[in-house]
Amino acid sequence: MRTVPFALKLGAFLTIGFIAIAVFAPLVAPSGPLEQNLYEGLNGPDANHFLGQDRLGRDILSRIIYGSRVSLLVGFVTVSISFVIGTLLGAVAGYIGGRVDSFVMRLCDVFFAFPGILLAISVMAILGPSLTNVIVALSIMGWTSFARLARGQVLSLREREYVTAAESLGAGTPRIVFFHLLPNIMAPIIVEATFGIASAIVAEAGLSFLGLGVQAPTPSWGAMLSEGRQFLLIAPHLTIFPGLALMLVVMGVNFLGDGLRDALDPKRNISQRTV
C-alpha cells in the first residue's frame, strides 16, 4: 500500500489554489486590475506593488489575479472541448478503420493544415472579438492532435486479446470503445491534455499579439506576456511574473494529470513495483 505521492498533492493544491484565486479575484487582489498610474509605469516590485507595475502603472499582481479568470477559462474549456471531440472521433476511427478512419484522418489533415491565424482572423471578424470566440477558434484547431493520438493508440490495442475477447462475446462498437479502449488509451492523452492547457493559454497570448484575443483592458496572462515582450530588455518583470503563474498552473495540472492517470489505469493496482 502506498500513500498519496507528494507530486499529486502538490498538483491538486496548485490547481485548486489557482481556481480559487480566479473565483475570488476581487477579494484577493490588492487593487483594481485597471487602475492606472502613468507616473509609475514599468516600476519594479516594491512594498506597494509586490510584483511591480506594467507600462500604464497598473498593479501586476492584481492583473495576474484577475487575468487568471480568462486564462484558466481559455485553458480548461478549450482543452475539454478538444479532448472530448478529438478523443471520441479518433478512437472510433481507429477502431472501425476503413472508410471511417480515412475520412476522419483526412478531416484531421485538413484542419491541421488550415492556418490557425486565418481561422482566428475570420472568427473574430465575423463573430466579433470575445472570450467565447477565442475559445471557439482555439477548439476548432485543437481537437486534431487528440484525434490522431487516440487513433494511434487504438490501432495498437484493437488486436489485443481483451478486445477480441469482448468482440467475440458480442459487444457492440460503443461498448468496446467506451469500456475497453478508452480507459486503456488515456495515459498519453492525459499528458497531451495537460500540455494542451499550457498551449491554449500561450496561444491566447499569440492571439492577443495579433489583436485577436480578449479585448483590452481585460487582463489575461496571454495579453500580459505579449505586452511584456516589448519591454523584455528593460522591464523583464512584466514577462517573468505572468510566465511564472502560467508555469505553476501547468505544473499543477500535470502533476494532477499524472495522479489521475494512475488512478484510472486498470492495471495499476495489481502491479506496483519499483524498478
Place this chain on the structure above:
Amino acid sequence: MKAFILNRLLSVIPVALGVVTLVFLIIHLTPGDPVEIMLGETAQAADKEELRRELGLDRPILEQYFSFLGKLAHGDLGNSLYTKRSVTESIKERYSATAQLALSSMFLAIIIAVPLGVIAAARKDTAIDNGAMAVSLIGVSIPSFCIGPLLILVFGIELQWFPVSGRGGLDSLVLPSVTLGTAMAAILSRLARSSVIEALNEDFITTARAKGVKERVILFRHALSNALIPVVTVAGLQLGALLAGAIITETIFAWPGIGRLTIQAINARDYPLTQGCVLTIALSYVLVNLVVDVLYTVIDPRVRQK
C-alpha cells in the same frame, strides 16, 4: 504495404481540395479587400474597379472558385497580388529554410526527450524522475517569444557563440532549433515516460524479466518500442506544425521561413499566395502523417494498415 502507401499518397488530393476550399471560403468571407491593400488609398476608384475586374474579384464566388480550381489543376498557382512574383517561386525559396529548421528542431527534441523519458520512467518517483519532469514542465510553459530572446542574450550576446539572428551557416541554426526543440522535447519526454511506465506493466515485460533479460535491454528495446506509438504520433504532429512554419520563432530569429510568408500573405489578403502556402503546408502534413502511419507498422507489427 505498397498499395497502402500509394493509396495514402492519393489521399493528398481530397485533403488538398478540402483545405483549399475551406481557405477559399473563409478568406473571401473575411473582411479586407486585396485591391485596397494593393493599390493603397490614393488610387482612383475606377482603377480599383478595373483591377477588381481583371482579377475576377467582381464575379460570383462560385465562378471564382472554379476558375481557381481550373488553374490549380494545371499546376498554376498564379502570382502574388502584392509582390507580383510567382507564388511557386516565392514558396520554393522559403521552404528549404523552413524544412531545415523543422528537421533540426525535431532531431534535437527526439535525442533529448526519448532517453530522458525512458530514464525517468525507469526511476519513477525518484529525484531523477521528478527533476527531469520539472525541467520538461519549464520547457513547455515558457512561450517561445521568451526563450528565444533569452537564448540570444546568453549565447549570442554574452558568450558570442552563435549569431544573433538571420540565416547563415550551420551555427545560425542552433539557437532557433533549441528554441523550438525545447518546447517539443518537454512534451515528448513526458509522453515517453508515461508510455514506458505503461509498457513496463505489460505481461511480456514480466516474461522477459523472468527469462533474465538485462534491464537495459528491457527498457530500451522491449518497453520503449511499445511506448513509441504515442511519441511518434505527437512527434509527427509537431513536425507537421513545424513545417507549417513557426511564426514567432521565425520572427525572433529573422529566419526566412514559410510561416512569415503565410502571415504576410494573410495580412495582405493576398489570395493566391495564401492558397499556395496553405497547399504546401497541407502536402507536407499529409506526407508526415504517411510516414507516421508507416512507422506504426514498423514499431508495432500488430498494427496492420488496411
Place this chain on the structure above:
Amino acid sequence: MTKWRKLAVFILLALISACHRAEEVPPNTFVIGVETGPAMLDPRLATDAASSKAFDLLFNGLVKRKEDFSILPDLAESWEIKDKLKYVFHLRKNVKFHDGSSFTSADVKAVYDFVLNPANKSPHRGTFKVIESIETPDDHTVIFNLKEKNAPFLGSLTFAIVKKGTETATEHPIGTGPFKLVKYKRDEQLVFVKHKDYFEGVPNLDGVIFKIVPDETVRTLELERGAVHTIMNPITPDLLPRFRKNENLKVVTQLGTNYSYLGFNMEDALTGDKNVREAIALAIDRKSIIEHILKGLAQPATGPISPASRFYEGDVKTYKRNLEKAKKILDEAGYKDPDGDGPQKRFTLRYSTSQNELRKRIAEVFQWQLSEAGIGIDIRSYEWGTFYADIKKGNFQMYSLTWVGIADPDIFKYIFHSSSMPPGGANRGRYRNLEIDKLTEMGAVTFGGERRDVYSKAQKILANDLPYVSLWYSVNVAVMNKRITGFTLAPDENLKSLKNVTIK
C-alpha cells in the same frame, strides 16, 4: 537499432548540406536594421513604406523636396511654368544609370507613360491624371502639358525615374541614385553598392545593407553588439534611456510629419454631435501620454499639416485637458451622468484600433481618462485588414490612426471634401461642410502666398468643427553607432542623406 542510427546520420547530413555559408559584411558598408523589406522594387507600382526607403537609395526624381518641403531641382536642372499649364524641364546632362547608360528625356516620358497607361494599373495614376501630354523635343528637355491648373503638380514630380524599358514589377531596378541594388533576399536582406558615376559625386560608403530583423528586441541587441549600425522608427520610446546610456551609441531625433488623430463617424447619433467631440477633445490628456508613454517622442498637434510645412497654421482653436468644461458641455447637451462620478457612464462609444501594442496601450489610457468625464469606451482592436475595411465602410464610431508623409495641403480635399467619401477618397467619417468643399477645391488651383491663406482658413474651420481630434506629430528617432557620421534624419524619414554618410 542500426536503422535508427542510419536515419539520424541521414538527417544530420541533410541539415548540413542545406546550409549555406555565412556571409560576411563587406568593409565600409552601412548596415541598417529594418522591420520589413520592400514588397516590390518597381517604383511605378509600389506603395509601401519599406519600398520607398529602398527607392531613396536607388532613384532620383525630376525634383526633390527640402526638409521644409520646398521644391529643389534633382534630375531636372531648372524649369519654366507657362500659364500654370505647361511645365518645361531642362534635364541634367551627365547623369548615368547604374548600368552605365545615359539618362535622357525618353526615360522620363517612359515612366509617366507607364503610370498613365490604365493597362498597367499603377496605384499612382490618380496623382498624374492631370497630365494631358508629355513632349520630349530633345534628349534634355521634357514638357508636361496639363489639362487644368494644379497646384500640387510640381511637388508630385519627386516620383522616382526608372530606366526606360524596365519590365513590369522588376526585381532588378535600374535607377540613377547613389547606390545600386546587388541582391534582394526576401525577408533576409537587401544589398546595395555605391554607384561610381553618381552625378552628385561618389558616395563615401562602399555599400549599404538593409538587414531585415522583424523583432524589435532582437534589432536592439543587434545594434548594441555592433552587427547593425542603426535602427530607426518604430522604436519603443521606453528603450531610449537604455540607448542613451550606451557609450557606443547616439540617439538622433527630428520632428516628423506623421500626424496621429482620433477620427469620428459624423453620421452616428453620438459622435456626429459636435458637443460630444469637443468634450472628448477636452477630456483626453495628450500631455501626460506624450510625457509618459511616448517619452517626449511627440509634439501636440493642431491639424494634419505639421509645423515643418509652410502651410502650417498654428493659430487655430486648441484643446487642453479641462474635465470640468468637458462635463459641463455634456450636461448642457443633455448627456447627464446617471450617477455623478460613480461607475455608470453617460454613454459608451466603440473605439476601433489596430492590433499595434502601442496603439492599444494609448486606447487604454484614453479609456481611463474619458471615464473621468463619464464617457465609457469600449475598445475593439482588430487585425489590420479587418480594421481598415471597417473604417472604409464607415463601420465605426471613433478610431485612431496616423497620416504618414503629408507633404502637400491638397490632402485636405482628399480627407474632408464631401465628394471624397470612400472608395473615392479618405473622408471616412462622412464629414460634410460646404465651406471646406469650396476651400479645398480653391486650394488646388491657387498658387503662391494666396494658397497658404486658403488652407489657413480651412485649418481654422476644421479645428473648430472637429471631424478629427488632433493628437500629436511624432518625433522621428534613429539610434546609431557613434562611428557613423553624416547621417541626418528627415521629417518624412527619407534616407536621401545616406550618400553623405561615413564610417569612422
